[in-house]
Every structure is written in C-alpha cells, then in structure tokens.
Amino acid sequence: MTASTEAPAKKRFSFRDLGKMFGGGSSNVRQFGILFSLIAIIVLFQILTDGLTLSSGNLINLVSQYAYILILAIGMVMVIIAGHIDLSVGSVAAFVGIVVATAMQQWNLPWPLGIVLGLVVGALIGAWQGWWVAFVGVPAFIVTLAGMLIFRGGNQLIGNANTIPVPQGFTEIGAGYLPEVGPDTGYNNLTLLLGLIIALAVIFMEFRARRVQRTMGSQPAPLWVSIIKVVVLVVVIGFASVLFAGGRVGTSFPISGIILGVLVLVYSFVTRNTIFGRHIYSVGGNKHAAELSGVKSRRIDFLVMMNMSTLAALAGMIFVARSQASGPQDGIGWELDAIAAVFIGGAAVAGGIGTVGGSIIGGLVMAVLNNGLQLLGVGADRVQIIKGLVLLVAVGLDVWNKSQGRPSIIGFLTKNRRKDKLDLEPTSSSPSVGAGEAPSEDPQGLVPTAGTPDTSRPRG
Amino acid sequence: METGPDTRDTRDNPVILEMRSITKEFPGVKALSDVSITVRANEIHAICGENGAGKSTLMKVLSGVYPYGTYTGDILFQGSEMRFRDIKSSESAGIVIIHQELALIPELSITENIFLGNEPTRFGAIDWVTAKKRAIELLARVGLSDDPDTQIKNIGVGKQQLVEIAKALNKSVKLLILDEPTAALNEADSQHLLDLILGLKSRGISSIMISHKLNEIERVSDAITIIRDGKTIETLDVKADGVNEDRIIRGMVGRTLENRFPERSSNIGEVFFEIKNWNVQHPQVAERMVVKNSSFYVRRGEVVGFAGLMGAGRTELAMSIFGRSYGNFISGEIVKDGKEIQIRNVTEAINNGLAYVSEDRKALGLNLLDDIKRSVVSAKLKKIAKAEVVNDIAEFQIAEQYRKSLRIKTPTVNEGVGKLSGGNQQKVVLAKWMFTDPDLLILDEPTRGIDVGAKTEIYGIIRDLAAQGKGVIMISSELPELLGVSDRIYTIFEGAITNDIPAEEADPETLMRSMTSMKTKAVTK
Structure with a gap:
C-alpha cells in the first residue's frame, strides 16, 4: 500500500477539454476551426x-x-x-x-x-x-x-x-448610434452598459450550461475550462465595448448592430x-x-x-x-x-x-x-x-x-497527441464508426406522397 | 433446381483464391484480424456473420476498395499474389463485386449501363452497334429478353440485379462477389438469381456470396466461412458437414439461439381497430388499384401478421392507413374503439394513436444527420414542449430511458444515429414510435437487414408491446418470423386480403398458397 497508488488520477491538460471551451457538444466543434x-x-x-x-x-x-x-x-x-x-x-x-x-x-x-x-x-x-x-x-x-x-x-x-x-x-x-446619456465619462455610457450586460449574461449562461449538463448526467468540462472561457470572453467583451464606446464623438455602437444582435x-x-x-x-x-x-x-x-x-x-x-x-x-x-x-x-x-x-x-x-x-x-x-x-x-x-x-x-489535434502516428487512412465518406459494418440494404422504398404537391398528383 | 451431388462437392477442386491472415484496422477499430478464406474453382462460397462482423470489409479488401498497403496479409488469386490498387485493377484480374446498393444509372439504358466505363470504340467514337449486339448476348446469358435500349429505371430490381451480373460477365469475370444479392428481391426473382449463380458455377465462374438469408445459403453454397467479430470462426463444407440453418446461426452468434421467438402472452382483448372496405389507387397510374376492398381488424394485445410477396400491397396498405401517406385514397372506413375516425394526414394518425415503423429505415425512418436523443422525441415533440419550446433536459432523460430499456448500444444518446448499426438504429425508430404512446403499431419489416441477435431482441420488444395491451401489425417477408411472433396472420395478394389464419393453424405452405393466389377463403370476422 504505497502512497503513490492512492494519489487520485490528476486531470491532465487535454485538447479535448479545450474543445469543450467552445460549446462542448460534437455539433459545435465544426465551428471551432472557423x-x-x-x-x-x-x-x-x-x-x-x-x-x-x-x-x-x-x-x-x-x-x-x-x-x-x-x-x-x-x-x-x-x-x-x-x-x-x-x-x-x-x-x-x-x-x-x-x-x-x-x-x-x-x-x-x-x-x-x-x-x-x-x-x-x-x-x-x-x-x-x-x-x-x-x-x-x-x-x-x-x-x-x-x-x-x-x-x-x-x-x-x-x-x-x-x-x-x-x-x-x-x-x-x-x-x-446608441445615444449619449448620463455623465461625461469620455466614453459612450450606453455602449459600456451594453457590454456589461453581455458579460454578465455570458457568465450566467456558462454556469447554467454546466448545471444542465450535470442534470443530464453527462460530465461537464473541468471547472478551469469554464473559468478560462468566461475570463477570455469577458476580456474580449470588455475590450470591444471600450473600443465601441470610445469612438469619435457622436458615434458608438450602431443601432443596426443592436438589431443584428437581437436577431x-x-x-x-x-x-x-x-x-x-x-x-x-x-x-x-x-x-x-x-x-x-x-x-x-x-x-x-x-x-x-x-x-x-x-x-x-x-x-x-x-x-x-x-x-x-x-x-x-x-x-x-x-x-x-x-x-x-x-x-x-x-x-x-x-x-x-x-x-x-x-x-x-x-x-x-x-x-x-x-x-x-x-x-x-x-x-x-x-x-x-x-x-x-x-x-x-x-x-x-x-x-x-x-x-x-x-x-x-x-479531432485532428487530439489524434495527433496519441502515441501512434497519424493514420492517413481513407475510410470513405461513410459515417459508420464500426468500420466492418455492413450497411443494411436499401430496397426500393415506397416514397410517401403526403409531401408531393397536389398539382403533381394525378387528378382522382 | 436440383444440383447433382457431384457438383456440390468441391473439396478437391483447385484453389482459385486464397486470402491469408488479412488484418485491417481503422482508427480505433480492428475490423478484421487474421482472417483467412480459401475459395476453390467452381464453388459458391458463402460468407456468414452478424452485421458488423467484417464481411463487407473483407470483400472491400479483396476488390481493391481498400488498396494494397492499407491492410496486412496476402491475396493469392489463380496462384499469383495480387496487390490491387483499386477496383479497376481487381476487375482486370477477373474479380467483380456487385454491391447491395446497385451501381446502375437509372436514366441510362441497359446497354449504356453494361458498357459504362468499358465502352467499345471504333475510331475513337463509341460503337453502339457492337455494344448493342454484345448486350443482347449478355442479357441472354443471364436469362433476360428485354430490349437493351430500355432505361434502367423502367425495369424492376430483380432485372436490375441481372443487368449487374451481365455487366460483370462482360468483364470476363472469374470470381463474382455478391453482397446481399437477394435482399431487395421477391421470392421469384431471388429463385431466378440463385439459379443463375448456380448456372454460372457450372460454366466455371466461382462466386462469393454474402447473405443474411440462411435458407438461400443452405440451398446454393458449397462451402461457408463464418466470420464473427472480425475473425474467421470456421469454414464448413455444406455437403460433408451436413450444414443446416441452426448450425450456421450457432457459428455466427457463438451460441445456439434456442428460443428465437419469445413466449406469447395470451391476454388478447377486444377488437379495437378495424379497417373496412379499404381502396387505394396508385399515386401515378390512376386506373391501378394497389389496395382492393380490404377489411381487417386488430384486437388489443394482439400481434397481427401480414404476409405477402413483395409488391402485393402490404406497405401500400399500411402507409395509406397511416395518414394517407401513400397513393390516392378512394374509399374505406377506419373504426377505432367502436367509433369511425377520419385520418387524413400523418399528424392525425399520430394523434389517433397510430404508429408506423417503415420498412426502409434509412430513407423513411430516420434523419441520419440527427443524434439519438432528438430522433427519439421527433415524432411527438409537443409532448416535451411548452409554448413551442422543446425541453432539452426532458428530451435527454427520455432518450436515456429508452436507451436502457431497449438496450441501445451507444456510449451516449448524443451520438449520431448514422453511426449506429442497423439493429440499434431500428431500436431508435421503435423508441421514437413508442414515445408517441400509440395504441396500434404498424411495423413494416421490423427486422430487415439486422442481425440474428438483434432480431431476437426486437421480437421481445414486440411481444412486450402486445403484453401492454397495444395492438401490433407486423408486416414481414420472413414466414418463420411471422409464424413465430404473430397471433394471427392475414395474407395479401395483389392488393386484396386473401386469408385470415390463427398462427397456431398456419404453416408456411398454407400461407404461401394464399400469398400467391386470389382464391380466398371468405374472410370472416
């Protein structure tokens, strides 16, 4: 009974966790690259x-x-x-x-x-x-x-x-643009306020998402991932709102940008x-x-x-x-x-x-x-x-x-980190993981007619 | 077709193909490990295995889809070692694969398809006269007398399969690989195809055949290699080893499936669903009736089988009841719980407690881009939505329940359904329809294209549904399955119901007789 064996498996830094920073679900991963x-x-x-x-x-x-x-x-x-x-x-x-x-x-x-x-x-x-x-x-x-x-x-x-x-x-x-209101701070106050609201919303949403993930029984990314993510986002939002608020007098965050954001x-x-x-x-x-x-x-x-x-x-x-x-x-x-x-x-x-x-x-x-x-x-x-x-x-x-x-x-990044060298195996475009899987046969199916426009059907 | 005992014993024939210790790995999966197979001249060699066992992968290695260097092991064909770079190089050696999804182009003619990529030319232009002449010869060899100018889309699947073989013959094939050749064919077309393969054998063309239909394998093959989990389990000689279906199944699943069919619970209740004088017209051809004056009923807790050959109108009947999703509705009544109801579209069908599991899982049953949890709730999103907003926590929990109760094999329900095996996809489809709380489930070929183990599980689910008091209609082309699972069986022929037989009185012969002739015993209630 040595002490070393009892040490809990410490979570190492992994790219997979980093991936979770941007949504976590596999469907969001595609946007990660872009x-x-x-x-x-x-x-x-x-x-x-x-x-x-x-x-x-x-x-x-x-x-x-x-x-x-x-x-x-x-x-x-x-x-x-x-x-x-x-x-x-x-x-x-x-x-x-x-x-x-x-x-x-x-x-x-x-x-x-x-x-x-x-x-x-x-x-x-x-x-x-x-x-x-x-x-x-x-x-x-x-x-x-x-x-x-x-x-x-x-x-x-x-x-x-x-x-x-x-x-x-x-x-x-x-x-x-967002109008000038309140005390003269050298910045557009409403734009700063908008930035603050967005930052708070980001923090709230992130921790709500963690709670939801836990309810679903799936394991959320480690806490540090969430914290880094929130910090990075808040810094970006803060930076952006100061930039938008600090423009030429009379300009600030555009109304059209607000319409876009809401949409x-x-x-x-x-x-x-x-x-x-x-x-x-x-x-x-x-x-x-x-x-x-x-x-x-x-x-x-x-x-x-x-x-x-x-x-x-x-x-x-x-x-x-x-x-x-x-x-x-x-x-x-x-x-x-x-x-x-x-x-x-x-x-x-x-x-x-x-x-x-x-x-x-x-x-x-x-x-x-x-x-x-x-x-x-x-x-x-x-x-x-x-x-x-x-x-x-x-x-x-x-x-x-x-x-x-x-x-x-x-996927590319996480694969590269494995011991085995990159396998450039073409696996065809088929989505199946079980590579030996025989695709089940597709007989000439009957196509439902519910969706065909009435005009393309024969008159009864 | 009777094959003489001499042609059946191929053990002494010279070896034509030997695949030695083939190992093929995909990232994270070992699809084949150390698989060996020996095919002799004039032999029909069947490869059996559950879905995912590695049969198709092995054939892709052999035909050059996975080129030399992406696998380990040797391929010896006619005595020399082969290193195929692609399909073209395996074809020039005389190995032709016919995939289960036919590679014919519907808009082109038979001739054009046969010579596609291999066109005879004269002064650089395609020589259609020669092509057509050769096409007629080739068609005759496969027993087709159709005009070679006919477009592929205008001939049935059975004939299309024969055109594929004609195309292979044109490439002077020595070894034909057939991947599930009869899966989409009806009984008569299957028989014809199998006879043709036997005929080719007598003319010196060996075949490798992958099939789930064990009776066909038993009928035509000389040797059987069984693959399980990417490994060769055994090679059986059909004649010498006295192979039968049970023996093959034992090899495939590694155990004997004693009770392939679950016990029937006999708490059949009152008649609750009735179809009266149902008539449906073909969607394009107005004078053709696909369902003729059909009437039937279902009792609570009863599994009702529908037997009929392909094209008899079983699916058409089912889909026309399910919200008129097929054909043009002409007349008929639907009575549920003693009241006549109107079902004009799929939504009304679902709201009236009907569920329809399609025979074509991939084309009509699932959105393969979707994940499991979304698929499970997709037929009744309203159930977990408030003010049109879907509750995704409820969605996850419901999907999890079904994953556990139906034993869907997947790491999480966030996985895409496109990645699942056929059997597990089918369980997702069943979960999707169970979630709609149906009173009557119409299951159209619920076990098509899934392996023996998963079939047994599906049978169990069907009996459970019946035990809960739901009515189940099961349409199937497999008579043993109908006899094993149903309580009562209707037969259907050319759009009309021809017989109504309690399962315990039915046997394959009586069923087949009613499935192939109009002579009906008056259907009484």
Missing part, C-alpha cells in the same frame, strides 16, 4: 494595418457596413438547412427599399409606418415565393432566380431607375430550441422521414422562404437608411455574400446541417477580410479573387477533413 480562422485573420490584419483594424472607427464602420449581410445570413442558413437556396434576397431588399422610400416621399408616410410597410411587403414577397416552392413544387433555385429578375425590375420600375432619398428619422436604423439571439433560440426549428432540420435532413413523423414539410418550406424575404426586407431598409437613399443598384450580389457566409460557417449544401452562430462567424470572416484588404488599399478586383479563394478553401478543408474520417480540426 472561429480560430476569424481570430487569426483579425490578428493578421491588426498587424498588417498597424492597429487600424481594431480601432474604434473601423470597428464601428465594420458593424454598420456588414450588419445587413449578416441579417441575410441568418435567414439564408435556415433556407439552406431546409435544403433550399434563395437567390432573390438582393433584389427583394432593393425592391422593398424603393417601395418604402417612395411611400415616405410621395405619400408622406411616417417613417415608423414605413418600416412596418417594408416588413409587410417583404413577408408578402416571401409568401409568394414560398407558395411556389412549397405548394407548387418548383425548386427554390428557379423560383428565386425568377424573383431575382422580377424584383430587380420592380425596383427600377417603381423608382424609374432613379435614386429616392429617405427622411431623417428613418436613417437611424442604418446610420444611427442572432432570437433566431439561434428558434432554430435550436423550438419545435419549428427542429422541424427545419428534420425536413432538410430527411424530408420523407420527417413527413412520416408528422412534420408538415410544405408548411416548413413556406415559412422558411417567407422568413427569408422578410429579413431581406429588413436588410434592405437598413441599407437604404445607411446610404440615406434607395437606388437601382442596391443589393446587387448580396445573395452571394450571404450564401458564402453560410457555407463558410459549416452548413451542408444538401441541407440538414448548419447553425445561425456558425453563419455569423462565417459572415464575419468575409467582412473582416473585405475590410482589412480595403484598409490595405487592395483593389476591388483582387478582393473578389481572395474572397472567392477563401470560400473555396474553407469549404474544401471541411470536406477534406470529413473524408479523412476526422470530424473537425479538434
């Missing part, structure tokens, strides 16, 4: 631009310049999870922008009602496109390609291909925790199985498309507000930025996989890259080439990783 890329890109540009990237003015500019693309990414990830695509978002945004601008200019519609009008028009457009996708059964690619043409033309028809200015109050949603929270919750959110994943993952489990897939398709156009309307209005006018060239190419953000953020082309958080990180990667290259004075031509390559490499790495049987970067 989050690291984002940090790396920020650090890189911070050095290359001599600290200009993380300056107050640039950060504020970055948020207000990309908020509308990120808002589109939220809607787009839901569309893509459900197994569709939406190419019309840029045109829909431009159409709604011109409708709202015209209504405010010609009918003197008060601006708050203008916003409501914009959202309603967006929802109606979404209902129109959703109807074709869900109930007629036309692929979303075609429906929204048509929409892209229709609403671009609509924008130019209503606006006579002119630019229409919008009134003062309306510009707040795109160009406004991210709401939609993360909706996609993760509600029945509707679960149904989006199940329709995208296996539509037939979902239908046979009582999921009304047509309703899901319809709502997802409708939601996308509504968010596109909001994004369009924010853009118009920021540029103080609505014009015929608004929103060109937005759909591609939004789709790129979603795929960089780890969504699957075939549907069923993706997260709001991942898409936001993917969008930020594109935004920081764009912004940093502009700061360096790189021309728009090269910026496009670089963005294209980043999209290809990011998704390519993810695909390559999966084909190697490693789920993610973190």
